[in-house]
Each structure stands twice: as C-alpha cells, then as structure tokens.
Amino acid sequence: MKATPRHETMAQFPVQDNQLQIGGIPLSTLAARVGQTPFYAYDRQLISARVSALRAILPDTIHLHYAIKANSMPAVVQHLSAITDGLDVASLGEMKIALDTGVSPGNISFAGPGKTDKELTAAVAAGVIINMESEGEMERVANIGNALSIRPRVSIRVNPDFELKTSGMKMGGGPKPFGIDAERVPEVLRRIGSLELDFRGFHIFSGSQNLRPEALIEAQTKTFELAWRLSEHAPSPIEWLNIGGGFGIPYFPGEKALDPAPVAENLQTLLNNYAPRLPEAEIVIELGRYLVGEAGIYVCEVIDKKVSRGETFVVTNGGLHHHLAASGNFGQVIRKNYPVCVGNRVSSGTTEVVSIVGPLCTPLDILAGKMELPVMEIGDLVVIYQSGAYGLNASPQDFLSHPHTVEVLL
Numbered sequence: 071m072k073a074t075p076r077h078e079t080m081a082q083f084p085v086q087d088n089q090l091q092i093g094g095i096p097l098s099t100l101a102a103r104v105g106q107t108p109f110y111a112y113d114r115q116l117i118s119a120r121v122s123a124l125r126a127i128l129p130d131t132i133h134l135h136y137a138i139k140a141n142s143m144p145a146v147v148q149h150l151s152a153i154t155d156g157l158d159v160a161s162l163g164e165m166k167i168a169l170d171t172g173v174s175p176g177n178i179s180f181a182g183p184g185k186t187d188k189e190l191t192a193a194v195a196a197g198v199i200i201n202m203e204s205e206g207e208m209e210r211v212a213n214i215g216n217a218l219s220i221r222p223r224v225s226i227r228v229n230p231d232f233e234l235k236t237s238g239m240k241m242g243g244g245p246k247p248f249g250i251d252a253e254r255v256p257e258v259l260r261r262i263g264s265l266e267l268d269f270r271g272f273h274i275f276s277g278s279q280n281l282r283p284e285a286l287i288e289a290q291t292k293t294f295e296l297a298w299r300l301s302e303h304a305p306s307p308i309e310w311l312n313i314g315g316g317f318g319i320p321y322f323p324g325e326k327a328l329d330p331a332p333v334a335e336n337l338q339t340l341l342n343n344y345a346p347r348l349p350e351a352e353i354v355i356e357l358g359r360y361l362v363g364e365a366g367i368y369v370c371e372v373i374d375k376k377v378s379r380g381e382t383f384v385v386t387n388g389g390l391h392h393h394l395a396a397s398g399n400f401g402q403v404i405r406k407n408y409p410v411c412v413g414n415r416v417s418s419g420t421t422e423v424v425s426i427v428g429p430l431c432t433p434l435d436i437l438a439g440k441m442e443l444p445v446m447e448i449g450d451l452v453v454i455y456q457s458g459a460y461g462l463n464a465s466p467q468d469f470l471s472h473p474h475t476v477e478v479l480l
C-alpha cells in the first residue's frame with residue numbers, strides 16, 4: 071500500500087541538533103522535566119503571538135474572546151484571560167475556571183444547551199451573560215433571578231436561518247439543539263420585555279473549523295444582517311453582539327492555513343455599515359481552536375515495535391484515550407493523519423513506513439496510519455502537532471484505565 075506523504079516539520083516549533091524545541095527547551099529535556107510520558111505541552115509565546123497577530127489586523131473595537139472548551143487547562147485560560155477581552159464558557163466547571171482568572175463576569179458568557187438550574191443559579195449569582203438556548207431556559211433564568219433578587223444578564227442564542235458553508239462542524243442553520251430559531255426570536259423578544267431580565271443582545275454562532283475566508287465573510291455578513299433585522303423587535307437597544315468564530319487551523323495534507331486578513335477587512339466594512347443601525351453594540355468574536363490549536367503538541371514514547379504480515383507497527387504509551395481527535399474519532403468521517411514527527415530524531419537518513427498505534431485493545435487506537443518517518447527505536451518520542459485544542463479535554467481518559475497524561479504550559 072502507498073504511504074501517505076511525509077509531513078514536513080511545522081514551522082512554529084524549531085529544530086536544533088535534530089531535536090524539536092518547545093518553549094526553547096529540547097524535547098528530551100522537557101520530557102525529563104515533566105517526569106513522564108505521555109504529556110501535552112503548550113507554548114505561551116505562540117499563543118500570545120497568535121493573539122497579537124490577530125489584534126493587529128482586527129478592527130480596534132472588536133472584542134476578542136477565548137472559548138474555553140478548546141483547551142480548559144487553567145494555566146492556559148489564565149494566560150489567555152490577560153490578553154483577550156473575555157471568556158466564553160459552556161458548563162459550570164468552565165465557568166469556575168473563567169471566574170478564577172479574575173476576568174469581570176460581564177465579560178464572560180455562558181452558552182450550551184441543557185443548562186441545569188444549578189448551573190443557571192450559579193451563572194445568575196456570578197453575573198455572567200447567559201446565552202439562552204431555549205424559551206424554557208429563559209423562563210427558568212427569570213424565575214431564578216426573581217428568587218435571588220438579581221436581574222440576570224442575558225442574550226439570546228439565535229439558531230440562524232443560514233449555515234456556515236464548508237465548515238468542519240455546523241452549529242447553526244436547520245433544526246439544531248443550539249439556540250432559538252431565528253423566526254421565533256421576535257416573539258421571544260416580546261416576552262423578554264415582560265420579564266425581569268437585563269437583555270444584552272444576541273449570540274449567533276454558525277460553525278467551527280473553517281479555512282475559507284469567503285465562507286467566514288459570508289457568515290459574518292449574514293450574521294450582522296440577521297442581528298439588525300431581529301433588533302427591531304428588541305425591548306431595548308442591542309448592547310452586545312457575539313458573532314461567533316469558526317476560524318480553523320490546517321491539520322491534514324493539502325490544507326492551507328486560513329488567511330484572516332480578508333475576514334478582518336470585511337469586519338471593518340460591516341462595523342462601518344452597521345454602526346448607525348446597531349449604535350450601542352459591543353461586537354464580540356469568540357475563538358477557541360484558532361488561538362491555541364497550533365501552540366500545542368502531544369508527546370508519547372515508543373514502547374514496542376512489531377511487524378505484522380509486512381506492516382510495521384510502532385506501539386506507544388499514548389493513544390486515543392488522551393488524544394481522541396488525532397485518532398480520527400472526534401468528528402472525522404474518513405481518518406486522516408495529523409502531522410507527526412519523531413521529536414528526538416526529527417530527520418534521519420533512513421526512513422520507513424509505519425503505523426503508530428496506542429496501547430488500547432481497539433483497532434481505533436491509531437495515531438498515524440502508514441506514514442514515512444525516521445526509523446524509530448524503543449524510547450523515541452513521537453510528537454503529534456496541532457494538539458493545543460480539542461486534545462486532552464476532548465478525550466476519554468479513563469477508557470481502559472491507563473495512566474493519565476499531564477499538561478504543561480511553557
């Protein structure tokens with residue numbers, strides 16, 4: 071069988087003396103410092119550089135939020151809280167992490183279907199903006215506010231009447247568990263006027279993992295248009311408009327990094343056009359993956375090597391229990407390889423085609439399928455790039471009861 075083409079090393083992590091460097095530390099030194107494999111390592115300078123580069127092109131008045139579900143390691147969230155304008159959370163656990171950073175509750179928003187009364191009570195008491203996902207949730211928030219004698223800060227999560235085209239994961243358009251259908255929103259806005267709610271505006275998130283500026287531009291343009299149409303029915307001026315995110319990062323051979331410049335330019339045009347129509351609105355974009363995804367790696371160690379009927383398998387101590395996405399089981403239809411390198415032996419005169427698998431007793435536990443890599447030995451360190459988002463916190467760590475992994479922020 072033909073091997074998939076070998077990935078080049080990724081530019082964000084330099085190579086010195088044939089070793090990958092993370093945060094200026096050679097990988098094998100880092101492994102010694104961490105004290106175990108497998109581990110995740112995130113580079114704070116890369117995260118900061120990504121935020122600065124984005125800020126340099128985004129209009130000044132845009133508020134940049136970090137969506138915690140991409141990577142909820144408290145140190146990462148703390149770091150991002152200092153360089154962004156707010157945090158988006160999707161559970162009580164994430165809300166705790168966000169509040170612990172010291173970010174003002176008015177700059178934290180809480181989305182997600184199925185919020186329990188316990189979660190809503192905590193959110194109302196904390197004063198975070200609740201993105202209401204249904205009419206039932208709205209009634210419960212109002213009741214909780216009355217019981218606590220607090221006017222809850224709320225916005226309506228709108229399920230738009232359009233989709234983010236060619237998005238990796240569609241989150242809006244058509245029937246969805248997320249948000250209130252756009253056509254129901256005028257009615258809901260009338261109801262809000264009769265409840266003790268501090269209505270702030272709308273949250274419209276149409277999809278995730280998009281690499282095409284044209285698709286993002288189209289979605290953002292339609293989002294502004296929809297917000298303006300709905301604002302006519304609002305009981306008070308729109309003070310807050312969260313237009314979602316959807317900026318993707320390249321994972322697979324042939325994918326090209328998103329060029330955010332045209333998206334930022336279009337946002338400036340939209341701000342100019344809508345300033346008279348939504349004069350009091352603070353415009354928020356919320357990004358998860360784009361801010362952290364490329365700044366992280368997952369590192370595991372070669373435990374065994376075997377040949378089975380002509381195919382070479384490299385067996386590591388890391389696998390889908392720590393990194394479900396790299397195994398291809400987190401939303402992929404056809405399994406493709408994440409970029410991989412041998413971190414302590416980045417290039418080598420001799421290569422071979424191998425499949426890298428984890429220790430789990432399931433054929434799904436593949437980290438790299440038939441990839442040409444330097445010939446590996448037991449103890450070598452396998453690195454999965456693009457692992458800063460939807461890595462550990464999107465993985466079934468306890469499946470098969472292997473040891474947990476750890477995360478470090480450098």
Ligand SMILES: *Cc1c(COP(=O)(O)O)cnc(C)c1O
Pocket residue numbers: 137139140158160181275277278279314315316317356357358359360459
């Ligand atoms: C998941 C999610 C995000 C983050 O999406 P990314 O693709 O990681 O940028 C933003 N907003 C909401 C409401 C989400 O559910």
